[in-house]
Amino acid sequence: MKLEPVIGLEIHIQLKTHSKMFCSCDNRGEYQPPNTTICPVCLGHPGTLPVPNAEAINMAGRAALALNLHVNNYSKFDRKNYFYPDLPKGYQISQFDEPLAQDGYLDIETSAGGARISLERLHLEEDTAKLLHDIGKTLVDFNRAGTPLMEIVTKPEIKTPEQAKVFLQELRLLMRYLEVSEADMERGHLRCDANISLRPEGETKLYPKTEIKNLNSFRAVEKALTYEIARQTELWNQSQAPTGTATRGWDEKAGVTVEQRDKEALHDYRYFPEPDIPPLQIKTEQIKSWRESLPELPPQRRQRLQTDYGIGKAEARLLTEDKALGDLVLRIVAGLSNELEGDVKATAKLASNWIVHKLVAILIEKQLLVDNLTVSLSQWVAFLLMVARRQINSTNAQVLMRRMVETGRDPETIVESENLSQISSSGAGLEEAIKKVITGHPDQVAQFKAGKEPVIKFLLGALMRETKGRFDPQAAEAALRRELVD
Numbered sequence: 001m002k003l004e005p006v007i008g009l010e011i012h013i014q015l016k017t018h019s020k021m022f023c024s025c026d027n028r029g030e031y032q033p034p035n036t037t038i039c040p041v042c043l044g045h046p047g048t049l050p051v052p053n054a055e056a057i058n059m060a061g062r063a064a065l066a067l068n069l070h071v072n073n074y075s076k077f078d079r080k081n082y083f084y085p086d087l088p089k090g091y092q093i094s095q096f097d098e099p100l101a102q103d104g105y106l107d108i109e110t111s112a113g114g115a116r117i118s119l120e121r122l123h124l125e126e127d128t129a130k131l132l133h134d135i136g137k138t139l140v141d142f143n144r145a146g147t148p149l150m151e152i153v154t155k156p157e158i159k160t161p162e163q164a165k166v167f168l169q170e171l172r173l174l175m176r177y178l179e180v181s182e183a184d185m186e187r188g189h190l191r192c193d194a195n196i197s198l199r200p201e202g203e204t205k206l207y208p209k210t211e212i213k214n215l216n217s218f219r220a221v222e223k224a225l226t227y228e229i230a231r232q233t234e235l236w237n238q239s240q241a242p243t244g245t246a247t248r249g250w251d252e253k254a255g256v257t258v259e260q261r262d263k264e265a266l267h268d269y270r271y272f273p274e275p276d277i278p279p280l281q282i283k284t285e286q287i288k289s290w291r292e293s294l295p296e297l298p299p300q301r302r303q304r305l306q307t308d309y310g311i312g313k314a315e316a317r318l319l320t321e322d323k324a325l326g327d328l329v330l331r332i333v334a335g336l337s338n339e340l341e342g343d344v345k346a347t348a349k350l351a352s353n354w355i356v357h358k359l360v361a362i363l364i365e366k367q368l369l370v371d372n373l374t375v376s377l378s379q380w381v382a383f384l385l386m387v388a389r390r391q392i393n394s395t396n397a398q399v400l401m402r403r404m405v406e407t408g409r410d411p412e413t414i415v416e417s418e419n420l421s422q423i424s425s426s427g428a429g430l431e432e433a434i435k436k437v438i439t440g441h442p443d444q445v446a447q448f449k450a451g452k453e454p455v456i457k458f459l460l461g462a463l464m465r466e467t468k469g470r471f472d473p474q475a476a477e478a479a480l481r482r483e484l485v486d
């Protein structure tokens, strides 16, 4: 019997609003000393009244539209009751049966091809306090209590661990483009529980699911699901497929999932409408204005880079995933187009060649981000103009780029001070160097003259070393050949 995985994800994303979801406390408590960004509202003191944060609703509404969800004109907040030390009120304000938005999708692309992941819903709620487990005791930091959270639930349509990982990465990218969250998993800005069950291929029925918790990175999601598929396959093969829902925690060190006490099954959250907050009535004009305010999103940018700029698929992906790098290339192309004749695709090719292939290598080597660079746009444009006008050869241009990154100085200044310019295709320097190479390598010269054509590459290499690459390689080769046939 062939089995197939059925995976669904529940994702919580912290919104980077200025204040918290229901009070005016600073929402950047993550960077403040524990228990300093708190007030009677987020501490759940009796008699306090929550007031929904308009900025959070705007962010969630725009995120919903970017996820192709239908935003409801009417939704409401509910109380989710449970008792836990991280929940000062004894309940969490969430949205139960009438969420902010529902029925959407996100397209992804994995090594196995494209897939559309359907989304069940998106709703708003408040985050809980943070528990810090010390040796023998537990400390509570209420700074996080009341941080606006979006919960996004996918349909159980994800088919592989890789799809789950790529979905989350695409979701993070989308949140960053929308500027609603850093969605950093390691920092808990984006948290994910994964539900998984198996079923015989071809069946449509859903079997009891296992919820995996404690997933703190994209890799952990992929690894935990891979592990769980193997574990559950084994159970199915022994005719011991899970008969009830279960909760398991991912143990990163051991690389296994471990059964946890099933809180879910024990709980009855006794949801009821939040009496202190009136229902959310969102006007159609509001939704329209959210839609109009959406920036260019990752799928659109990937497409535009390929269609309008002729940039290859892999490069277009890179320039989308690293938004700062993509922005830099687009600005350089615009700057170059003003200076250079010719079509935008040729200009884009020049810029992306140098930025994607050469600059990225330097950034990786130096462990820098584009945002750390002190090189200005006009300096990049000046640099690429030199390359385009063949005022500098490729080898020296790479040296120049490195110096620009290191010093932030103007390319002209660096070329002058380090003698990097392509002097000319002829001249005393070149003639002299050619003579030196010819007398220095009599054997190779003889071989070439005897018809061994590839030897020219060796001699040219020697010449470039001799002249420190200051001459245009094509012109230098032509001059070398002239000298050799004489």
Ligand SMILES: [Zn+2]
Pocket: 020, 023, 024, 025, 037, 038, 039, 040, 041, 042, 043, 146
């Ligand atoms: Zn507060």
